[in-house]
Amino acid sequence: MDTQTIIIIAAGVLSFIILIVGIISIRRENKDVIAERLGRYTDFEQVVEITPAGGETEESSALTRRLDLALNNREFGKKWKIALAKADLKITVAEYMALHVITTIGFFLVGIFILFKGNIVGALIAGVIGFFAPRIYVSRKQNKRLILFETQLPDTISLWVNGLRSGYSVLQAMEAIAKESPEPTASEFRRVVQEVQLGITMEDGLDHMLQRMTSDDLDLIVTAVNIQREVGGNLAEILDVIGHTIRDRIKLKGEIRVLTSQGRYTGYLISGLPIVLALFLMVINPNYMGGLFENRMCGWPMLGIGLGLIGMGTAAIQRIVDIDY
Numbered sequence: 001m002d003t004q005t006i007i008i009i010a011a012g013v014l015s016f017i018i019l020i021v022g023i024i025s026i027r028r029e030n031k032d033v034i035a036e037r038l039g040r041y042t043d044f045e046q047v048v049e050i051t052p053a054g055g056e057t058e059e060s061s062a063l064t065r066r067l068d069l070a071l072n073n074r075e076f077g078k079k080w081k082i083a084l085a086k087a088d089l090k091i092t093v094a095e096y097m098a099l100h101v102i103t104t105i106g107f108f109l110v111g112i113f114i115l116f117k118g119n120i121v122g123a124l125i126a127g128v129i130g131f132f133a134p135r136i137y138v139s140r141k142q143n144k145r146l147i148l149f150e151t152q153l154p155d156t157i158s159l160w161v162n163g164l165r166s167g168y169s170v171l172q173a174m175e176a177i178a179k180e181s182p183e184p185t186a187s188e189f190r191r192v193v194q195e196v197q198l199g200i201t202m203e204d205g206l207d208h209m210l211q212r213m214t215s216d217d218l219d220l221i222v223t224a225v226n227i228q229r230e231v232g233g234n235l236a237e238i239l240d241v242i243g244h245t246i247r248d249r250i251k252l253k254g255e256i257r258v259l260t261s262q263g264r265y266t267g268y269l270i271s272g273l274p275i276v277l278a279l280f281l282m283v284i285n286p287n288y289m290g291g292l293f294e295n296r297m298c299g300w301p302m303l304g305i306g307l308g309l310i311g312m313g314t315a316a317i318q319r320i321v322d323i324d325y
Helices: 003-024 030-041 059-072 075-087 093-115 120-165 170-180 185-197 202-212 216-231 235-284 286-294 299-321
Strands: none
Touching: 059 075, 059 093, 075 093, 075 120, 075 202, 093 120, 093 235, 120 170, 120 185, 120 216, 120 235, 120 286, 170 185, 185 202, 202 216, 216 235, 235 286, 235 299, 286 299
16 A cells, blocks of 8 residues: 555545534533533443424534434443543543544654654554543543542642531532532532532542542542431531541652652563664664564564563562552
């Protein structure tokens, strides 16, 4: 397959992807937005049919809803929906899937035309990296958001306790947290308040926040609030004790991260150095590394064994520095 044919095929695929993304990104009606957000951030399923003045459903909106529903019913679609909610990304599962296709083709084209100069094996490797690029971004955004949320928890509990002692109800205190706290705490508590105002129970709203923020500290808080609502008691005093416990846990987590930082970064360096060096050599001297990719009898098994050993080493190092507390 010559270069011109590859360019024509790539242009056609990109045009199709742009068309699909354009259809998916059409502005939705207000009821569609409410239904989508409820479905994205909670387990509350609702499908709203919008009928225009002419009496027929808009074709683009129907196509978008059918595509989203088809993906949401899949097992991977449910996992993607939860991952996007944890990362607080305002995109649908269909848009996230389209992003996978776009990055895969984009990385492949960059690899075959710019980095590897027609080397199909290197371009395929670049395409695989492009396929996982959105997932890596979402995962890093999840971790960053969760760490920030857990860091803010002691101040959040203090604000909650002060609100309860001043005479606020549990929901009013949570609304005050949503107004006074920084992100992402403010948006998470605001969602709980909005869900309760829409008719979802307090227990379900807190459980939904716990699904988005899978934190042991938050689990302890939610459990205490749910038990207090069932059996009664002084919630302010309970949260005050939990707040002191969480402060000690956060201090311990920080000390552990400092002590294990050298091992973690050593693992990143050892794992990434061979791959970066191989890519660098392929760019500056394709003939030197080309034999390794062209020889299927010897080169490909060596690459597979090398990648397998790198993965095993990375997993072993991460296992060593992952301390339970």
